[in-house]
Amino acid sequence: MRVVLCAYHEMGCAALESVQEVGFDVAGVFTHAGAQQENSFFASVEALAHQQQIPVYCPEDINTPEWVAMVASLQPDAILTLSYRQMLSPALIATAKKGAFNVHASLLPAYRxxxxxxxVIIRNERETGVTLHRISPIPDGGPILAQSRVVITDEDDALSLHRKLVRTTREQLPAWLRGLQAGSLVERAQDEALASEPGQRKPQDGHIHWQQSADDIHRLIRGVAYPWPGAYSEVDDQRFIVWKSRVITQPHQHAPxxxxxxEPLYIACGENVLEIVAxxxxxxxxxxxxxxxxxxxxHDGMQLS
Structure with a gap:
């Protein structure tokens, strides 16, 4: 099977390795130009493709007539997307005989x-996962072909969970691709009643509100920990980022x-106490x-903003 891969970061690397493991022909890799700070901690699918002499393209808009014609000239049987920021147009999807498929790192229809x-960390979910689905006009809303679950532990932060999801994708995708080629994967429509899309987060969403419980703040810190922007607070209008914390179950009568x-650094929260570790x-x-x-x-008694 001949595949066009639209992907980015380590999920893209997992996909490229998986496609090659099952013996498919990679006609080309479409990706985004990586920012230096991103590539410092994420593997680059662009670099991996170049190493293997696979053509790489970085279009600003893959849906222009010129790029649709380029993809059509590659004669793909399927288009596969992972961590790709652009929606694929119907005209682009139509260039592939079997259509276009996306790997999304959640248990769809939740967390589109x-x-x-x-x-999933901030909201205290106990599991997430990886979903293979057909691309439809509804973002992340197409029929599901396969899923694999991933447990979220109390020790997980954004980076450790990211690595679990990449590892799961690498483990599951070869079998899913074989099933896709054989036509043995059964598509099932997503239940729209269970769909959720919490929305994109911005760096300012990491502002710590000490009126919240220590548990809520601790989950925020874990959910946006390095290499994400981090959760932050202020001392006299000077910002600092909390990279690591611990919940201390300790009732108190102090203002949040x-x-x-x-020593240790304990901060009063709306409920219980948070220890700042790093x-x-x-x-x-x-x-x-x-x-x-x-x-x-x-010093003791000082108030954080």
């Missing part, structure tokens, strides 16, 4: 759209955001709690 990796102790002043550093205390001259 972007930031699903972050949302009050520093209860500096923090930073920017995306590029990582302080211990003791270093943070020293930098800001923190």
């Amino acid at each position: 759209g972007r930031a699903h990796l972050n949302w 955001g009050t520093i209860l102790s500096t 923090a930073g002043l920017s995306h590029h550093d990582n302080f211990s709690a003791a270093q943070l205390v020293q930098h800001f001259s923190l």
